[in-house]
Amino acid sequence: MSNEIPLIAYRCKQCGNVHYPFHDRCLRCKGRRFEPIHPAGKATLLTYTAVFNLPSGFDEHCLVLGLAEFENNVRAVGQINVDSIEQLKTGMSLKPTWGALRFRGGQTVFGLKFEPLA
Secondary structure: OOOOOOOOEEEEOOOOOEEOOOOOOOOOOOOOOEEEEOOOOOEEEEEEEEEOOOOOOOOOOOEEEEEEEEOOOOEEEEEEOOOOHHHOOOOOEEEEEEEEEEEEOOEEEEEEEEEEOO
């Protein structure tokens, strides 16, 4: 598997604002022309939460999710691989990966994951 995260964000050609997910119009300037970009580089943790009441199909006792911003201004939510939220601090650097999140209906569900960088 390549190191590229298979998410597509969109940069407004008029003002440069980055959107993920796609919007019909730029949220800043109302422009309608975009160029696709992929998240790139390390990510910075903006905020996080732990979900303890998970639906069936999850083997974990809790799921830690975080909103992170990549070096090229793409923001995305992903699963953070930590044992507890005490290991996290907003502003810390994260390594993004794309991998298996869980199994559902006999299928592997893939998605964005983050690993804290020391």
